[in-house]
Amino acid sequence: MTMAEEKTAPPRKRLFVSLMGLTCLIVVAVIFLIWWIPNRGLANIHPNLPHIVGIIMMSLSGIAILGTGLLVLTTALGKDIFFTRFMRLVVIKFLLPVIEFVGRLLGVDKDKIRQSFIAMNNSLVVSQRQKVRPDRVLVLLPHCIQLFDCEIKVTGDIKKCVQCGRCDIKGLVDISRKYKIDISVATGGTLARKVIVEKRPKLVLAVACERDLTSGIKDCYPLPVIGILNERPFGPCFNTIVDVSKIDAALSQILLLEEPAQM
Numbered sequence: 001m002t003m004a005e006e007k008t009a010p011p012r013k014r015l016f017v018s019l020m021g022l023t024c025l026i027v028v029a030v031i032f033l034i035w036w037i038p039n040r041g042l043a044n045i046h047p048n049l050p051h052i053v054g055i056i057m058m059s060l061s062g063i064a065i066l067g068t069g070l071l072v073l074t075t076a077l078g079k080d081i082f083f084t085r086f087m088r089l090v091v092i093k094f095l096l097p098v099i100e101f102v103g104r105l106l107g108v109d110k111d112k113i114r115q116s117f118i119a120m121n122n123s124l125v126v127s128q129r130q131k132v133r134p135d136r137v138l139v140l141l142p143h144c145i146q147l148f149d150c151e152i153k154v155t156g157d158i159k160k161c162v163q164c165g166r167c168d169i170k171g172l173v174d175i176s177r178k179y180k181i182d183i184s185v186a187t188g189g190t191l192a193r194k195v196i197v198e199k200r201p202k203l204v205l206a207v208a209c210e211r212d213l214t215s216g217i218k219d220c221y222p223l224p225v226i227g228i229l230n231e232r233p234f235g236p237c238f239n240t241i242v243d244v245s246k247i248d249a250a251l252s253q254i255l256l257l258e259e260p261a262q263m
């Protein structure tokens, strides 16, 4: 794979799953050591104490292994098997920082881990097979999607775009009309949070870079967020692009449509 292809390759869950497996092994090893090291000392307190502590530690290891297996199975099958909502909590709040730490120790690129986390998060959201009415879905875009030289200000209302086709806002206006959904352009994280508070969506589909999507998914929990990465051919935050077909595909999976939508 060339460097250019590598940059445009779809984010893979495999990296996050591999790091998750490794983290699980480390957790199990730590649990074993916590039991094994004081084991001899525990026998002095009560002869049965080493067995009791051993059973507790084995149960914790079992939970870690089962949880990891369940997570891998849920994302692989794309089905809500058990506790998917709870697993999103575990992945977002606990596993991500640990996996970022393990990844850093192994020298894995931070953005690659974030891409993988976003793909894993999207799988978990979609696997819940929650169908949401178009008026309860919010699509959030970064302002850098708009062509820098465009004189029209679409931040307040993207329908002001005259659809000249020089940037992806044109395709996004089409999507907004096709599904009758709200699309907002946010000039930063603070404004994005304000829009979410005002519109009170049941699901957010956000377009951004790896860093902003990762922090957005974390900040919004328990609100489900589907993240779509933008491409930055001219560097960060300038004339970025997004694959509109990915947004269309994600929306068609989660929207509760009364009748087939027409372009």
Ligand code: SF4
Binding pocket: 146, 147, 150, 151, 152, 154, 161, 162, 163, 164, 165, 166, 167, 168, 169, 170
């Ligand atoms: S499609 Fe054209 S009019 Fe619309 S925001 Fe982009 S550059 Fe401006």
